[in-house]
Amino acid sequence: MNDNQPQPETAKGDNACIEGPLVNGVTLLEPLLTLEDVCKEFLMNDGTTFVALKNLSFTIKNIKDKPQIVSLLGPSGAGKTTALRLIAGLDAPTSGCVLITNGKGLRAVEIGDVGVVFQKYPLFEDLNVLNNLMVPALNAGMSKAAAKEKALHYLDEFDLVKQGLAWPVQLSGGQRQRVAILQQLMKERHFIILDEPFSGLDPVNIMNVIKLISRIANQHTLNTFIIITHDITSALAISNHIYLLGRERNEEGKAIPGSRVMKEYDLMQEGIAFHTNLAEAEDLPRFAEIRKEIKLIEFPKL
Amino acid sequence: MPEKTSKTSFRHILTVYGQVGALARSSLLLIWLALFLLVWFINPIPSLPNPFEVVQAFGKMYNTQGSGGLVYNVYTTLKLNLVGLLYSALLSLLISYLSILPILQPFNKIVQWLRYIPIIGFYLVFLTLFTIGWPMKVAMLTAGMSFFLVTSMTAVIESIPNLKYELARVLGYNDWQVFYSVVVRPNLPQMIDMVAQNAAMGWVMIPMIEASNRTEGGIGAQLFAYNATNQLAEVYAYLIIIGVIAILEDGLFVLLKRLLFPYSVIAERA
Numbered sequence: 384m385n386d387n388q389p390q391p392e393t394a395k396g397d398n399a400c401i402e403g404p405l406v407n408g409v410t411l412l413e414p415l416l417t418l419e420d421v422c423k424e425f426l427m428n429d430g431t432t433f434v435a436l437k438n439l440s441f442t443i444k445n446i447k448d449k450p451q452i453v454s455l456l457g458p459s460g461a462g463k464t465t466a467l468r469l470i471a472g473l474d475a476p477t478s479g480c481v482l483i484t485n486g487k488g489l490r491a492v493e494i495g496d497v498g499v500v501f502q503k504y505p506l507f508e509d510l511n512v513l514n515n516l517m518v519p520a521l522n523a524g525m526s527k528a529a530a531k532e533k534a535l536h537y538l539d540e541f542d543l544v545k546q547g548l549a550w551p552v553q554l555s556g557g558q559r560q561r562v563a564i565l566q567q568l569m570k571e572r573h574f575i576i577l578d579e580p581f582s583g584l585d586p587v588n589i590m591n592v593i594k595l596i597s598r599i600a601n602q603h604t605l606n607t608f609i610i611i612t613h614d615i616t617s618a619l620a621i622s623n624h625i626y627l628l629g630r631e632r633n634e635e636g637k638a639i640p641g642s643r644v645m646k647e648y649d650l651m652q653e654g655i656a657f658h659t660n661l662a663e664a665e666d667l668p669r670f671a672e673i674r675k676e677i678k679l680i681e682f683p684k685l
Numbered sequence: 686m687p688e689k690t691s692k693t694s695f696r697h698i699l700t701v702y703g704q705v706g707a708l709a710r711s712s713l714l715l716i717w718l719a720l721f722l723l724v725w726f727i728n729p730i731p732s733l734p735n736p737f738e739v740v741q742a743f744g745k746m747y748n749t750q751g752s753g754g755l756v757y758n759v760y761t762t763l764k765l766n767l768v769g770l771l772y773s774a775l776l777s778l779l780i781s782y783l784s785i786l787p788i789l790q791p792f793n794k795i796v797q798w799l800r801y802i803p804i805i806g807f808y809l810v811f812l813t814l815f816t817i818g819w820p821m822k823v824a825m826l827t828a829g830m831s832f833f834l835v836t837s838m839t840a841v842i843e844s845i846p847n848l849k850y851e852l853a854r855v856l857g858y859n860d861w862q863v864f865y866s867v868v869v870r871p872n873l874p875q876m877i878d879m880v881a882q883n884a885a886m887g888w889v890m891i892p893m894i895e896a897s898n899r900t901e902g903g904i905g906a907q908l909f910a911y912n913a914t915n916q917l918a919e920v921y922a923y924l925i926i927i928g929v930i931a932i933l934e935d936g937l938f939v940l941l942k943r944l945l946f947p948y949s950v951i952a953e954r955a
Contacts, residue, residue, distance in 0.1 A: 494854050498855055498856070499852075553951065
């Protein structure tokens with residue numbers, strides 16, 4: 384973790400994931416990231432307190448031979464972005480804790496431990512694409528030669544070689560998204576959160592993004608991608624675990640402040656995770672059942 | 686969007702956000718300049734010297750040797766302008782960039798407030814601190830322009846979206862790396878814009894500063910002297926020179942920005 388070694392990860396590397404569905408069942412190893420009773424409150428202008436998250440808890444465990452792709456799914460206002468900021472270390476929880484592995488055990492998350500691909504894909508506009516990848520690695524202590532080699536490797540692998548010397552303003556939305564994801568990977572780490580990566584995309588591009596994320600995630604078994612989304616189908620297609628975030632309701636049907644995990648879907652147990660052909664996965668009866676359940680039963684309650 | 690953008694088309698000059706070509710834009714500028722010249726030739730204001738008198742004044746001043754001559758005075762003022770611009774730009778960049786440190790924010794605010802006070806009000810302060818003549822003039826111009834530049838430059842820094850800081854922080858940048866990558870480096874093109882905009886303020890201050898420090902001459906000292914003797918043709922000749930220099934400086938800043946920060950020009954076009 385964070386060892387800054389100039390070793391571009393490839394799908395053929397020692398730590399690369401085994402492609403396709405799990406044959407011998409799921410083997411869960413050590414916990415990689417844990418949220419323990421996390422609460423987040425905000426003081427409002429009128430002096431009242433707004434409870435965004437209340438006792439949010441979940442654990443992401445290392446899956447043997449597979450990457451961890453977890454979706455935090457919920458409607459608008461369910462506290463997904465607040466959760467993202469806490470997991471990334473951008474904000475501190477009011478109570479509870481976010482713990483992350485350091486290879487030996489768990490410790491409190493620090494800013495920089497988890498990469499974030501923000502919704503609008505911000506890049507350093509004054510640096511060309513190559514330097515947008517290289518500079519974070521250089522700042523992390525990597526040598527110039529190693530940083531360049533790794534950046535060029537990524538550009539080549541993700542079809543961005545021609546854009547290497549382009550300025551971010553000259554990139555298309557899809558290219559910008561790829562650069563933003565790769566930029567986060569330049570600093571040797573395995574945790575990445577993607578904020579609404581499917582937002583505003585047409586179905587073809589959504590499928591491309593799903594394939595891209597799967598491809599990057601599969602490069603290392605420790606890669607842990609957390610996807611913040613309200614797109615049920617995409618979350619089901621890409622994840623091996625889904626947590627539904629939402630608020631409980633009182634007897635009158637009014638939402639009680641403070642979101643938490645309302646339901647958990649283990650898609651590995653359901654047999655719909657890790658499909659190499661995403662279109663086929665969507666045709667599975669269980670996929671359609673869960674989608675229907677979330678859309679028609681769970682979401683309206685959140 | 687017009688269906689076809691002609692390089693010379695005048696068809697869209699009355700359309701909101703109408704797109705006209707470079708040639709049409711240049712032609713419009715020339716037409717407006719010609720209109721101004723026409724008004725000047727007609728000369729509805731009796732106290733305004735006519736263009737022929739101003740041209741004659743140019744010739745007379747150009748042929749004058751020594752400290753009363755056109756070349757000497759333009760050189761003196763241009764030198765003051767450039768040195769003042771350089772010093773104030775560097776000083777303002779420092780004060781503005783360091784406004785990210787809470788301890789320096791009140792200082793930054795006070796410097797911004799000082800722009801409301803005419804620089805001439807600090808005449809005695811400068812007189813006490815600096816030798817009369819060149820050092821005092823440079824100090825007054827630097828300080829006067831900095832009050833405005835700090836305001837504009839700080840506004841640029843304050844407008845940096847929080848997302849940019851957060852991007853750098855999640856990439857694991859330390860404080861100084863965030864400062865350089867988010868605050869300093871990306872905003873240099875905008876700082877050039879700010880210097881260019883505030884250079885005009887410098888030209889407003891220079892006549893006042895040179896008029897109060899007349900030992901070395903300069904356009905300000907000449908304007909003061911010609912005004913006092915009612916030689917308005919010479920006054921307007923110098924005002925035209927100031928205008929031309931200011932326009933050239935403006936072009937120089939645009940060129941500088943294009944050469945040093947090509948991405949900023951591409952971003953503006955995008």
